[in-house]
Amino acid sequence: MIGWRETVSLPDLGLMTFRAKIDTGALTTALHASGISRIEVGGKPWVEFLPDHGSLVDTSLCRLPILHSRKITNTSGIPDERYIVATTLQIGEHRARIEVSLADRTDMTFPIIIGRSAMRLMRLTVDPARSWLQSPRIADPKERQDQ
Template sequence: MATKIVLGWREWVGLPDLGIGRLRAKVDSGARSSALHVDGQWHFHERGEPWVGFRLSPGHGAGMIEGVAPVFDVREVTDSGGHCTRRVFVRTTLSLAGVDRVIEINLSDRRGMLFPMLLGRTALARVFTVDPARSFLHGRLPSSTARLPSLKSIR
């Protein structure tokens, strides 16, 4: 078995397909799925397929990003407080510790949480392990100016 990459309980991640160069994430092996905070989302169809548009601010001074992605799934998610909500899932590339891999992320309102992203165990499987006594083991990723196409440009 290959050696897994050790992560701290919080890390800097990138979501390049969504135009996010860096984002603080809480690494939570107790959570099944990963969640990304969005300030707002809307649904539409493109070429007969369901898509989601969303708006988010990835962090301090980063401004607002507006993006779109095909809907991968819609399913019920139970949060740590036991509340069940229906959430949209997208598939996107996660960049972390020199590894790029496609993961599923649900779009949710994480307002009031310390981290705009929660990285769950399905995103960690087979590649990463967590040392809860450490944090930011892989440094701060460089900022990216990449942005998603606007809704106007994809139609």
Template sequence: MEKLIIGSLESCNLPELSIYDLQIRVDTGAKTSSLHVDNIRRYRQGGKPWVKFDIHPDVYNVNHIVECASRLHDIRTIKSSNGVSEERYVIKTPIQLGQHSWPIEITLTNRSDMNYLMLLGREGMGDKVLVDPSETFILSSEN
């Protein structure tokens, strides 16, 4: 597969979570991808652990809330950029960048002090993308 060239900021879709046109920060310095969510609730469905959470995908309209649910993939201790370790729920869901889609692991956390609701880390990029840090929204301008 030819690698997808992306910028330091992009828009993505998380279709299984009904989240579309979400602006994300692409961060090759971060190992894991993370998503800012509120009201995380753990429950069981079909004998398996699941999580429900809320996201405000439109930073200009905080009244627009999307309630999401996903099977709980893992719980991990993650060290954030400020050096603080915390336990986070991990979900696995497809990400769509441009015309390409693949499953990634995303940790759920409070990123309210960050400018972007989602951070795409190295593991989420895998061997599928090349990052041009001098560009932004490369895939959006192709459409």
């Protein structure tokens, strides 16, 4: 059982302990990324990008093979062509290799949404009335911090 908000990690990308929204309305997990560009590595399509996991710490450039690209309807209802990559997701003690779309989530509260396909792979159920069931709550860096 997980809550509608959890602390997650993408260890393959070096992104540890950041806030995620669990989104049963989304099929695919989506990670906020900037500077997304397609490159060739050994004659095969790869993507390089800067992931943003809501930390105030700078993030290193990531490079991953492109599994495929497809149109995914964004929160405004507009189809958006996105690169899909594979990486490891960890929520509490649960870990799986999942597909992730790279998207501009600049205006969104959470840098990542976890979609149904990842939940199904990890055999997770969501309690929409609760948060932080698999992990401790971490503060949102955008929230005002009292000194």
